[in-house]
Amino acid sequence: MYAVIETGGKQYRVEVGTELEVELLDAEPGKTITLDRVLLVVDGDQASIGQPVVEAAEVSAEIVRQIRGPKLISFKYRPKARSRVKKGHRQELTVLRINDILLAGKSAAGDAKKAEDDSKTERMRLEEAAAQLAANDAELAAKLAVTAEPAAKAVPKKTAKETPAKATPAKASTAKTAAAPARAAAAPAKAATPAAKKPSKAETAPAGDAKADAPAKKPTRATKKDE
Secondary structure: OEEEEEEOOEEEEEOOOOEEEEEOOOOOOOOEEEEOOEEEEEEOOEEEEOOOOOOOEEEEEEEEEEEEEEEEEEEEEEOOOOEEEEEEEEEEEEEEEEEEEEEOOEEHHHHHHHHHHHHHHHHHHHHHHHHHHHHHHHHHHHHHHHHHHHHHHHOOOOOOOOOOOOOOHHHHHHHHHHHHHHHHHHHHHHHHOOOOOOOOHHHHOOOOOHHHHOOOOOOOOOOOOOO
């Protein structure tokens, strides 16, 4: 809900919580005043237009502080008359904070507070649901941890007897020493049998073959003098 008010000869669009600067009002800071010149009130899709003001409508505002506006320079110059006038002006202003907009007994501040309470209730409901879900998850995790402990204890552990024994270096050395006499006994038998000698080319060639008896000549190389 918002409204259009008139004060100090100017119009302002205001909502609940709006702060605005208006022309000086005769009131002390901290006091609450009522602005009855309401030209327009809009509530959702409904609009109430005043002729010139809306009946049964008013705006409640709080005086925040009294201030002065920025300095404005007024300079007048008249040519050929040697007239120059310079003046400064700072407007006295009042800062208002809109507390409520009332229309036929309906309060904008009440509606805003109700909506805020509903949002808080919804947020609290969501927080409670999240806390309950976290508690359920923690309980389930605790149950799983309790059931996992007996299962871990039931698994048998491997003992030293079950592990296969590996051959040690000492046992391997004894096996080698036992095989050494057998190798020594087999060695004389091999030495007793004479190795068959492979016949040479001279022995295999026939007796009447002179080419086999004569040594092989090296081929001579022809030179330019021979030619």
